Amino acid sequence: MSDASKPAPGAGIGTLLMGGDYMHRMSALLTLVLLVLGFALASQSFFSVNNGLTILLQTSVIGLLGIGLTLVILTGGIDLSVGSVLALSGVISAMAVKAGVPVVPAMTLGVVAGAACGAFNGFVITKMRIPPFVATLGMMLIARGVALQLTGAAPISRLGEGFGVLGNGALFRMVEMQPNGFPKVIFPGIPYPAILLLITAVGVAYLLRRRQIGRHIYATGSNEEAARLSGVRVDRTKLYAYTMSGALAGLAGNVLMSRLVTAQPSEGVMYELDAIAAAVIGGASLSGGIGTISGTMIGAFIIGILRNGLNMAGVSAFIQQIVIGFVVIGAVWIDQVRNRQ
Template structure:
């Protein structure tokens, strides 16, 4: 049966219901974009340093971790699932990357080890959910504990250091950096360059957007989230599609771990605590529905920048980290409330 048939049968209300939900998604996405611009205006007027080139690059670099995890969370949530393990998986993957390099592996091979560890964790999550029929919340909660435990056990809860400057390239290197020698003999930075993690974020966002919007697999992901049983009857391999999204989430968590550890030039087994909440929040703020079937890459990127700019601006205003948690928590609650109201109207 054609993909068009799948999309028509995915919701009991038919095409009209789907179009109504898409309109709701667009409204929430544009609402998030308006909120993002509002934050930029507020922080720009309250802090002169906020709009500087250096701070802009710093915000973009900080946002990358949220965006990497948020992109994986978007695919998972669209299918109607959830992944609570990404914070712990990124720590385990980063530790595995560092230990491999410490043992003599090359930098690329170490990164490959980290990505593989993340993918394996994601595959285990997916198999527990699709084969053993465990609720995604329980399966990924268990993986969250197991992965964190392995990261701490492998390192005896100690950071892995002495990895060399080459280890820092992925997280701290830049593209198109421009320097000019000054009269004093020291280089003057004309353009700080685009950090490698930002370049990777752009490539990943474009790649996932193409998958979700231009491929059969992407249409099947939306169909599974809209109505898994209708998708199955239409010939979609629901288990395989679901498994793919969890493997993708795990690989992106592994990439996040490699990038974060590279930025620190040290592997921290306690890194990534509560990052899963940022990932879910970035997706939901951007219009991804926790009920499944609705979501977009552009919305998630907007959500990631909203969280990153909010944190950066509050830091520049001297707001304590405790107050920041309250503010961001309120933002997440309001966003989820809007999502639930949208679903009820649909």
């Protein structure tokens, strides 16, 4: 039987597991609604337009990283390097702009650098047979070290207005000049990072549901040996997942550095934990084979709204870390209970 005539490996598995994930996503969605209602009652400004835009901008970076982590987690792996890769990619984009490269090619170079880091992770995991935790921990240190070495641990500033368009621009923004000469925002528009997150989420969700590589990712995470015997190229599938995770980390780095209009080599610390939390809260199983992009988006907004609401309530960043830590532990515990059942 030719490869073309074989049934797609993992086609039934992916559908079954995504169906089993439905209740988890619904519980996460309910949690999101309760958080919104709770913070709205606690602060009248929570539902303001400016705060809504702030949540969108904060969630866009977590969401992009979370989508990449979801692909890796679905294969049964983990990627601890995305925060450092984010910083390295942003630094490379900024250095290219400083060297005279136009903004779009420079940012593309940053995404390519992120993809290269992800591909290296995939190579070490699949060819050298090093566990994902150790391999990506090593890349976390390598990428951070390279970013700090390239910049001398100093931020790269004066990147020009063009560099800030991606992170600070908005679609359909309406501004009116007042008689006093100052602009007045009539409609703030839809932030470009939010649009980018939506396009990425829809594209990756389509890939997982409708394309062969998506079915192979689910099959690899569900039962790697069975997938291999079914004709799935497991190593290539893992390499693809890690490369995508690195590329999306590079894209997130461009978004974050563009928002700041400054490349900070120290940015992205602990971002990998927020991304993992978003995926797990949204229903992704750390044992692999279970998870959806829609669930990860719900998880990303839970993390974003939780941080935003706690900030508005005056809760310190240290307490926020404690709260997020308990949320992650709770989500993983629910995942373990679900797996046992």
